[in-house]
Amino acid sequence: MRRYVLTGTPGSGKTSILRCLAERGYGVVEEAATAVIARAQAHGEPEPWTRPTFVDDVVELQRQRQLETITTSPVQVFDRSPLCTLALARYLRLSVSRTLAAEIERITTEEIYERQVFFVRNLGFCEPTSARRISFEESLVFEGFHEESYRAFGYELIDIPADFLARRVSAVSSALGQR
Secondary structure (H helix, E strand, C coil): EEEEEECCCCCCHHHHHHHHHHCCCEECCCCCHHHHHHHHHHCCCCCHHCCCHHHHHHHHHHHHHHHHCCCCEEEEECCCCCHHHHHHHHHCCCCHHHHHHHHHHHHCCCCCCEEEEEEECCCCCCCCCCCCCHHHHHHHHHHHHHHHHHHHCCCCEEEEEECHHHHHHHHHHHHHCCC
8 A cells, every 4th residue: 555645735725636536546535633623613612723632633533544544546645644743733833742753653664654745835825714724924834844844754745836726636646656
């Protein structure tokens, strides 16, 4: 099983790309942070990212999804990984928890994800949602934290520039087919 990561700027279209890849038959795993936020907000917690356990909750869901997702596809594409959660912790100025450090050690030691990561670049704007309350300027700063995190761990970033969705999906699909 080859596992690839889509990462990059918040609001850049990663989820849209992921859904199109699913339509093409790829195994996909959706972003954990959005699910953690949505679940907490549904229970009346408006800003779960301020909770001390937020990063660990995201890491635990990422791990669970990675371990439990069953697919017949030889390729899985993940909307973010624990290295994105590391970028999130750094962006929020949080210390790296034992849970996050252990998960990064696990994915590194076990080589869970392919060394090539699809880095989806910003579209020139960032549309706020209930889970994504970040300005475009802040999203660019956050993008930098993601890039630094992956490079620090030796991943190769495959740039997916701003473009029409179909072209971005084709670029990712083409790169997946070449590996």
